[in-house]
Amino acid sequence: MRLRDENKETLIREQAIALIVQEGFDGLSMQKLAKAANLSASTIYIYFKSREDLLNQVYLAVDEIFAKEVLKNFDPAMSFEEGLWQQWKNRYKYVQKYPLHYHFSEQFRNSPLIKHQDIKESPFRMAMQQFTKNAIQRKEIVDLPPEILWALAYGPFYILIKFHLDQSSMSGKPFSLSEQKMKQAFQLVVKALRA
Amino acid sequence: MRLRDENKETLIREQAIALIVQEGFDGLSMQKLAKAANLSASTIYIYFKSREDLLNQVYLAVDEIFAKEVLKNFDPAMSFEEGLWQQWKNRYKYVQKYPLHYHFSEQFRNSPLIKHQDIKESPFRMAMQQFTKNAIQRKEIVDLPPEILWALAYGPFYILIKFHLDQSSMSGKPFSLSEQKMKQAFQLVVKALRA
DNA sequence: TTTAAAAGAACGAACATTCGTTTATCTTTG
DNA sequence: CAAAGATAAACGAATGTTCGTTCTTTTAAA
Secondary structure, eight states, rough: OOOOOOHHHHHHHHHHHHHHHHHHHHHHHHHHHHHHHHOOHHHHHHHHHHHHHHHHHHHEEEEEHHHHHHHTTOOOOOOHHHHHHHHHHHHHHHHHHHHHHHHHHHHTTTTTTTTOOOOOOOHHHHHHHHHHHHHTTTTSBBOOHHHHHHHHHHHHHHHHHHHHTTTTOSSSOOOOOOHHHHHHHHHHHHHHHHH | OOOHHHHHHHHHHHHHHHHHHHHEEEEEOHHHHHHHTTHHHHHHHHHHHHHHHHHHHHHHHHHHHHHHHTTTTTTTTSSSHHHHHHHHHHHHHHHOOOOHHHHHHHHHHHHHTTOOOOOOOHHHHHHHHHHHHHHHHSBBBOOOOOOHHHHHHHHHHHHHHHHHHOOOOOSSOOOOOOHHHHHHHHHHHHHHBOO
8 A cells, every 4th residue: 555645735735826826716727736746637636636625725724824823922911012013023924934825815815715604713713812802901902892903903014014025115116024114013003002 | 880889898897897706717707708798708809809808907997996986075185084084985985886896806906917017107196195295294194104104094994894895703793894983993093193 | 585465646548618719700880 | 881790600728527547655475
């Protein structure tokens, strides 16, 4: 009996991400993917039962890595300012470390392929809920519906990330994010939310 | 000579949007589109010279409507608080009036199909630049790089829109946006940006 | 230690569809 | 009648998936 090569599954996933980021979902054909991963198209079907299954598994794997990276050096017991800053830094590092993953996620999340059902009780979500609950109880920040709090806490960050990755710019010069500029935006967010 | 039916061009565009929102870019085939618009596939090629051209024209048309809607009752000479609030309201109304357009835009913008080159000097962009410039000169708001200002001014709004459209939720109950909740978030943004 | 059966991995070829696009023909209208 | 709109039919290429077969490795009997 021949052993299943776990690396191969990862290889297929990563090549799929690369193809999708380069050419969009149209661009991901099983044959192109096979060529990119240096396999026969039929081999892919040993690891994934269909194209749709492949896409879902890719998204799941990407999301798992994200959740792990973003919880590094984070503790729900942290003060709001310290904890939120850690979140911003972790997310910034994640985007730098896995830019293809991020692009893929954004594409997938905005496509109809995503299934909105599973609001699973992930440790990640739990940690976040505890974190904001603590901050409100300690009266570090104003008491707000969680969605509004989240919008204020992360909205500006993700716009900056978009500017950064697109190299896009308001007004002439290309925009590049730095920890300093991030801090500047962060301080304003804290100012908005402070009780 | 037979006259070109302008409505047909619009019909094709709108059906394309509907198909893409439902099924993603994979789902938009010329034959499906023809069926949906009740024409022959070859007829589409009278109005658009290729699939790619069609997609670009759809995006352009969508963007034009957006720019028009979002400038309603807006004047760059307005005070920052009044003007930004008008922007939020306009964008909220736009999303409610053209939800398919919005979904399409989000998909297109996050896909590789978008061409990042044209940072054209649209009247829309000009108005926005003048608006923020005024606000800073009048010392209504803190002096910031335009990207950071933009991130603070619109980031929270778009997160709320996403929650709203996805019916998604932090914590149990589905989230639905209202002008009141929007105002609550808006006041916090103003607090952050006020000089 | 040698050998060969077992079993899953891997593959190339082929499947029926569907793809985007073109062409040749017909229809409508100025 | 002329010119442009509209179409059905057809094009080769590409799609996702399956099939029968071959390779590769493990296992255990000889």
